[in-house]
Amino acid sequence: MFPRYRMVGFCGLPGAAALGRLGTGDPAERADEIEKTARRFAAGREPLPVLELLAVVANSTPGPDGTYRSRTPAATIARFHRLARRRRAMLLLNVQPGRAAVLDEVKALREWLVHPDVGVALDPEWEMGPGQVPGDSFGRTDGHELTSVARYLSGLVEAHDLPEKPLVFHQVATSVVREQSALRPQPGVALVKSADGIGSPGLKRGTWRRLVRELPDGLHTGFKLFYEEDAQGGGRLMTPKEVLALRPQPEYVMYE
Template sequence: MAALGLLAGAAACSDEVGGPASTPSPTTAVSSKPSVPATTTPPPGPGDLPRGGRTIFPKYQLVGYVGLPGSPALGPLDKDLDKKAASLETLSRTYAAGRTPQPVMELIAVVAKGTPGKDRLYRGRLPDATIDEYLAVARRHRMLLLLDVQPGRAKILPEVKRLERWLKEPDVGLAFDPEWAVGPGQVPGRVFGHTTGAELDSIASYLSGLVTANRLPEKVFVFHQLSRRIVSNEHALRKHPGVVTIKSVDGIGHQKDKVETWSKLTPNLPPGVHAGFKLFYTEDRRHGTLMTPTQVLSLKPRPEFVVYE
């Protein structure tokens, strides 16, 4: 992931609710009033996924776009959301290969920043109204919404719990990008962040509790990883009822390099952890060509979530 490009998008977020990091764009302005859902489109039934049923795999093949409002460098979901949703729908069908395509919108709800902000936690948060807007679009197109957290110096679990209002919904999951989870005295983009299997397990356990308490269908939990040093003691991550955990391998570069990263990070996955694969429209093409769906699906194990940034 391009560090400078990601950090450039942080200006669209606030440091804390009600405290702008900089002058927000009109679509991401922070309001002191409670947010109002952008549409009356109802959620799926309390026990249903957007396209039916309660379980993700093996029925569905997940295919997603990443994005942050007003930041095209961070993926396709920057604007024109209904148009992008239609494009994602078409793309997802090319990955079906015997499964039902389930498109996924991965919204960067908490973004790492290169500046400290008022609380000196080096992260910005999207306004509630913006998350509601993306959820409304996802529901119009029967898509899953993933809320992606890049916490900077903030602790990851409190950032996740702050999103509970949405995570209690049947069609909203979570993504965590530990590359941007740095320690005290560190700055995102200057060093790689880090997490542990135990920390990932605490997140999965929390999500499992939400699923049980609210009688939800399976909830997707994605953690992104681009090198071995990003996650230590990965096997401390255990399987939790109602949570579908996916490791998204985020290697950047020539196809050979991406496949090499895949071969390093997917053997001996913890029990119950599924494999995912990320493609970068700009960076991958800069190093060669974008891998085709056929090439991606030829990877072993099969990537069950393919996401484009």
Template sequence: MRRVCGAVAVVLLALAACSDKPASTDAPPSTAPAAGTPATSPSPSPIPAPPPAGNDLPRGGRVIFPKYQLVAYVGLPGSPALGPLDKDLDAKAARLEKLARSYAAGRTPLPVMELITVVAKGSRGKDGLYRGRIGDARIAEYLTVARKHKMLLLLDIQPGRAKILPEVKRLERWLKEPDVGLAFDPEWAVGPNQVPGRVFGHTTGAELDSIAAYLSGLVRANGLPEKVFVFHQLSARIVTNEQALRKHPGVVTIKSVDGIGNRADKLKTWAKLTTKLPPAVHAGFKLFYTEDTRHGPLMTPAQVLTLRPRPELVVYE
């Protein structure tokens, strides 16, 4: 278990920097919540102009797999510790495009911008839910760039003490868009007496299934192409009864295996979390620019593509 140095209230940013031991996939989450509460827009911002592809996927068609290979950057505005998408979005999109091409391996690259829209916090906040939300204006900014570069946008939720499904439904105006999907970080979904970053959060297969069912309803009601739903997992304890997660029409569900550390440790976590995937779930793999490279070089695209099952989504944070 990691040892957190100093006062937790002040040092929740970058827990890994305070550790005197190598990262373990059984430690509390290492990518800590950003300090402060993101600003919330006082009124809804207009959704950017419709995507060039109309009601299809950004690069054509209405079905994700097996045509496309997804490669993502994750981030939060103004928080470089949480991934590359903190600023300079056009430049980052160009880098992501180049990176995605290195993962093609017989598929069409489809880059993804994963925006942390609800961020877990180490302080209560006004509503006591230990999470902050970014405003609609920020989401619109990221969606504008994603559409300019024909990329998908995923809205990532770290709910803190908030219930996940209400947080998802709050984003419905965005999720009705054909190029906007959802990501859920259950390690930041804590109980009523817990604090994000001090303990693992958790979810259940039934809870994930309820989210997928809700997204399927949006796809059906709005004539949308397949919608991506990602749930992140870095330890087996984070998701219980995963087999309750079923296939829902119009929803592509992906488990992103978020093991942290050297290559050997990441491969052990990968094997543990992908050997019994439910039939409805595709495999994804996450690389951490900071945490992983404390233990050796970052895995290359060629190395990632040797994994079985094939990671159909590769995420960089």
């Protein structure tokens, strides 16, 4: 994956505009927009458009199985996979597990993950412990759990002779990922830590510095931009030039 490509994408879910730009309007038009945006971030690399589809969504109610999550229908995932393949883009399946076990949710996506153009994005702020409800407080993961997901993906890559597969985890605060030092890179998996803070350019740079401090070996970086939230309170959206000036330089840029 890296340093050949720079991944640039939108996240979202059809019919849920509040969850990201990918969920608004015609998906083909969003794909056109992603391709144009990705070229602005290339900076000497091959731009790789990304469709980050919410495949597992955390809910504020328990649901019939008490997991506080719902799974996106297979037909929707198939539709976006076809779109990604037509555009030579990467489909990232985003997992907000609620109280479900994150590895179980990733394994449930196996039929898609055996394809060469499908990866995983984890949202651990939505990974709830016993008694926690999504939206009331931040959830969390740790380096051991992230390693277990990476190990599972590595096994798929080896068994199906796949190219390197991205595993992104979005981190909004230092508390969301514990024991980061326990994270172990796995063969065939590109690990990406994406800084998920909201605010003005100055606030986002501060969040970035905190989150990229003492990165483990083999961990790549990503950066998340919010069209609406970053512009609130007198703020503004950072430009590609400003994002590319961050160090280390983000290898995945995602817009919500």
